Amino acid sequence: MTMANIAPSALAALTRVRCQIFQTAYNPASIRTGAKYLRKRLRGPSMMKYYPPYEQLSLAKLMKQYPEWDVVDEDEQIRLRDLDQRKKRGKGAPKKAKSMEDSRRSKRKR
Amino acid sequence: MPNVNCRVLRDIKARKGVQQNELLRRAYLYVARDQRQPAQVRHQAQLQLNTFGKYTRPTTVKNRCTETGRGRGIMSEFGLCRTVFRAKARNHELPGVHKASW
Structure with missing residues (x-):
């Protein structure tokens, strides 16, 4: 008896039984079930392990943590002083637009 | 560092x-x-x-280089870029890696 002589329904029944025995999903029409998104391992935990842990020491963090130490950030002081001078010369940042009409964006050529 | x-x-x-x-x-x-x-x-x-x-x-x-932060030329098994990989390999800091010679 060749394969051609077996009824399609019998073949389908055989497949169903085979799926039951080997505990696989019976999906004769090969419909996408999205099961692969549930089956795959989560990649986040291993992704987090890629870089070695590091602790960045910053002056701002230090000042926040120990306010009683009176740490002075010299670069920040210089920046603020320069900013003040620039503002006096009228070179400061422009005022925020209150409405859409005030904004320079609306006047921009396209 | x-x-x-x-x-x-x-x-x-x-x-x-x-x-x-x-x-x-x-x-x-x-x-x-x-x-x-x-x-x-x-x-x-x-x-x-x-x-x-x-x-x-x-x-x-x-995956970027864990030493230099470089984005290209990464040896994925070591997580290092090509230059750091070479330097470390020459200093025998990577176990099992040595320069080919025949």
Whole structure:
């Protein structure tokens, strides 16, 4: 008896039984079930392990943590002083637009 | 001391985002790709997927050099870029790696 002589329904029944025995999903029409998104391992935990842990020491963090130490950030002081001078010369940042009409964006050529 | 530049920080941010949102994203992916679900449900799930930020997708994560932060020329088994890999290999800091000679 060749394969051609077996009824399609019998073949389908055989497949169903085979799926039951080997505990696989019976999906004769090969419909996408999205099961692969549930089956795959989560990649986040291993992704987090890629870089070695590091602790960045910053002056701002230090000042926040120990306010009683009176740490002075010299670069920040210089920046603020320069900013003040620039503002006096009228070179400061422009005022925020209150409405859409005030904004320079609306006047921009396209 | 590894060189942590802004691109490495961005990558770390992406990794954190992926880890935090992975479970929920997977659930939506499952519903959106399941052909047995009604089309409307699948579409809603897809719309929900689109609301997640850029740094929650695993494809935004890039393996950079853990020493220099370089993005290209990475030896993935060591997580090092080609120059650091070469320097370390020559200093015998990578076990089992030595310069070929025949």
